[in-house]
Each structure stands twice: as C-alpha cells, then as structure tokens.
Amino acid sequence: MTERVLTGDRVTGKLHLGHYAGSLQNRVALQEQYETFVLLADVQALTTHFEQPGLIRSHLREIALDYLAAGIDPGRSTIFVQSMIPEIAELTVFYSMFVTVNVLRHNPTVKAESKTGGLDDMYYGFLGYPVSQAADITFCKATIVPVGEDQLPHLELARKIVRRFNELYRPVLVEPAALISETSRLAGIDGHIKMSKSRGNSIALDSSPEEVAVQIKKAVTDPERIRKSDPGHPDICPIYAYHRAFRKDGSLEIREACEQGRIGCSACKGLIISALEQLLEPMRQRRTYYAARPALVDDILMSGTRRAREVAQSTMQEIREAMSLDYF
Template sequence: MAETTTRPDLHEEIHEIRRDPGAYRVLTGDRPTGRLHLGHYFGTLRGRVELQDLGVETYVIVADYQVLTDRDVAERLQEHVEDLVLDYLAAGIDPRRSTIFAHSAVPALNQLLLPFLSLVSVAELGRNPTVKDEIAHSRQAAVSGLMFTYPVHQAADILFCKANLVPVGRDQLPHLELTRTVARRFNDRYATVFPEPAALLSAAPVLLGTDGTKMSKSRGNAIALSATADETARLIKGAKTDAERHITYDPDARPEVSSLLLLAALCQDRAPEQVAQEIGAGGSAALKRTVTEAVNDHLAPMRARRIELSHDRAHVRAVLREGNERARAQADATLDEVRKAMNMAY
C-alpha cells in the first residue's frame, strides 16, 4: 500500500494555513455513541476549533449511519446526536463558520458509495488493519457488509465535500489511504473530480483512561467533557497509578502516572515534566489532586456553555437542520459532477 501523504501536526503547519486558509477544506467528525471525552478534546476537537478560527472551511459530520458498523442497533440515537452537537458547540465549533451535519440527512453523499465500491477490491478491504481491529472488537453477532465497507463509507464522507485535509490519528491512516485510492482511481477512470486528501496528524499523544487502557466511550474509562466537577474528581481519584511515591514523567516505564501528568499539562499548557517536578514526592494523591484541579479549571467555561445551550434543544436541532441543508447542496453538486463524468447525466 502506498504511503499516505501527511502534513506535520497542526502547530507546525499553522503558519502555512494562516497564509492561505482558503486553500484548505477539512472534513472531520464523530460517531454519536455517547458523550465526547477528554481524549476526543485534546486529540481532535480542540484542533478543529483552531482550524475553524483560522478561516479554514470545515465540515463536521455526525456519523449516525456509522454507529451500525459495530453494533446491531443504534440505541438512543437522537439523544446521542443532540449531545454530540452540544459538545461541539460548547467546545467552540461555530455553526456560522463550520457545517455540522448528520450523515443520514445527506442522500447524495451516500449515493457516492455505489461507484466508490466499484473502485476497490474485496482483498483491499480485507487487508485494512483498522477494519480487522474493529471487527475483532465488534458488538455484532456476525460481521455486516456495512462494517466491511466502512472505509469506503468514510471515503464518501470525505470526498463529497472535496476535503483536501483530514485530521486523523495514526490508527486512521489506512482508511485515509483508501480514500486517496478511491479519488485517484475515479479521476483516472472517468474525469478529475476529487482531490487526494492529505492527513493532518494530531500532535496529541494518546490519553489513557482511568483503567490504564486507551480512553474510550465503550470501555467506560473516560472522563466526559460534560461531566460535573464532582464526577471528574471521583473518576480521577479512582484512576490507576503505581506504587512508587515519587512522581516522574516516564511514559514507557510509568504509563498511567505519565498519562495523568500529560492530562494536567495539556490543561495548563505546560510540560508534563514540569508538573511532575512540582508534585515530587507527594505521591499519587497529590498527583490526582493536581490533575482534578487542572481538568476542572480548564473545562469550567466549556461546561457552563454546554449547560446554557442544553436548555434550548430547539436551537441545537436548528443548527443541525441548517448544516444538513448546506451539506446537501454540496453533495448534490458533487454527485452531479460524478454523474456527468460517468456519462450518467440522463
């Protein structure tokens, strides 16, 4: 498989983007399977707001159809969709400058799936390492066709709006490479319609959950952005550490302690080594107090905005409706180009 074109992390690239933000179009988003957590925020959400504020055209997808990739039923879907939009708005996604839309509300986007599937082989889908991992952790009794073709769905999500920059973690690079393959093969076979999007890798390392494994909604080890200060304190108090009293930042030898230090450092815009030095021999209790204070202080304005916004669910739904309309217009225009290129404009 060819190497995916990547760009440096956002902070290194920021000067180039500021010089010409109009040259970029970004597609990013999440599955509505529960409340966003600190891993989402420091991994992608904060960067999305930064890109938006620089003037980059940004599409944010609420990937509701993709909830069904690893489960048989999408439970509490409307609630999760609205909660996701609330998290976006509270974090600073501005619907006047970014298009927030639901996957299922854009028929022309999904219509791109058929020609895209004709451009990839079953063997290529089967080799995708991310799909293999998702199948291994699937909640379904059997692997569905939707799960197997998940990367092609993502290609449609990205290419319908002609995004040329996609913020991803390293585990998503195989998906993005397939998107680039689809774009290249369509352009070669029919006509040049799609860009080959580049990956914008996040500089944020993986944050561990309270149990010492990767922070994840499905594992129940995450600290939600919308958690209360007391809930946050309780979760951090129960976080896994180690028996060594002197606190040091050593991700290889002390991953749980180091992840907590990193979390405090990210919230305070400091180096984790500096946080560790200040705690010193205070032990895990002092570490957890420091992290709790840092997280609650950092998230307090966001949480206040979320509570205020949650009192007007009609506004949340209006944001989504307006975003759906803009996304539909873009998808319709792209599908028209695709039909003409394929000689299907009857």
C-alpha cells in the first residue's frame, strides 16, 4: 500500500514563521517521499469564526498562496478544500455515533477552551472538532499524519475511531501513524511561548523586508540582560529560538557568544534579519507569480479538490457497504 500523508491548516488567517518552522518546511520535504494531501480546513475554521464567513473566504486563497510560496508543489501534493468534500461531513456524522461526549470533554484542547467559556457554553461543532479531524484523516486512508506533541491526543482519538469502526463493521479503515515534528514551537516576538495569529506576535510569511526588520527589532530578548557584556540566557530568548530554527549551522556559535557576553542583542537580531531575508525572498517571488495568476490558483484548488473527492467517494462506498447502508 502506498504511504499517504494528510496535513493542513484551519483557514483562520495568513501563515507565519511558526507555521513554516513547525510544519510547512516538513511538508515540502514529505511531498518528495509520499503521496501528500494538504487540507484547507474551512469547516473547522467555522468552529471559532462562524460569524465571519467572509474572512474565511479571503483567508482560503491567502493560505493557498502561502502553500505555493513555501514550496508545496501542486504536481506532487493534492491541495483541497474541506467543505467541498461532503464525504468528510458524512464520515463525521457516522463517527459521532460511537464517540462519547465524555471522551470529547476530556480532550486537552476542549478542556483548555472550557477554562474561558465553560463546557456549558461550548458549541457542538467545537466539541466535536476531534471527530471532524478523524474524518479528515480517514477519508483518504492517510497512513501518516505529521503532528506536534500537543496534537497527539487528536490523532490518538482518530486511531481509536478507526479501530472501533473496523471492529464494529469490517476492516475498511487504515490506522494512521504519527510523524512527530522535531521542531520545537517557535516563540512569539512578544516572548510568549507560541507565535500566534490571534496574539498578534507573529511574522507573516508574506512580510516585506522592512516589515520583518521592524518586527525583529522590536522583539523582546533576554529580560535579565541589561548590557552587552552581561552573560546572556539564550534559552529564554525568542531571538535565539529563531537562530536555532533558521540559522542551525550558526546557532551554537551564537549561544556561546551570548552566554559569554561577546555579542549584543542588536547584532544578534541583525543576523536573524539577514537569515530570514534569505529564506523569505524566494517565497515572495513565488507568491508574486501565483498572486498575479488567480485563475491558476483557482485551477490548482479545484483540481486538487476533484482528486480528493474521487478518493473520498471510493472510501465512502466501502464505508457504506461495511455499515450495510448500500441500499440500492
């Protein structure tokens, strides 16, 4: 059986450096080895943005441009729109019949959200988000799902759903394996542990050179370091995290110089600005090419969605036969 990867993003805004370090660069590499499906998760974006469908509509094409700019090759990867695959919604309903509410309430993501809104105020769509993800993974019989450690509970539920379905009906579904990302979470420029669109502490992949420089220059560094000669603490500095992510070969040298007070924060930031320019300039060129050809981007999305729909229909035929729902 051909190994198949399923990956993607919720359509909630432009992608940023954290996405690139955590997943995008890995996807570019994986598409050279495996059959890769890349999901534009617009339905799951509605779990938190259901009152702003217009934003989701515009974000979908922005993220598609981010994918193409980062190096996702539509000739190697199937980029598709979640809401245009009705079989995913159908699978979500079927799976929800044998996933208990109690299991969903104990999902770490749901529990974290309940701290602010409370479980009584939790929307049904958000509570069932992990079931929807299981449908995303299994409609194409993905064998590999790249995840960070914080996403492992979602994948484990998908694996349990697969086992439960195969036990109840017939062994139709494939149990996916996790491919754990070795890249640590990229800190935000405000020093927060995670770069995030919602916190406004991210650097978008389509940022201009000037925008990148401004963001890096205002980024927080080691709060305990006052003078250049003071010994630094790289492990609590977001800029050092960027060195590890985008200047791997020079990061050890930076660590030693920082700890010994031989390099100041300004010079350290200058090196990162240069490294990010080398990373982002080719992306800007690819993005400019595709942005000037919106019909081509639409064709890529429609073609990928047609391909995903064909796979989904084949899977659903097997599902319906296994569940004795193939009446006619």
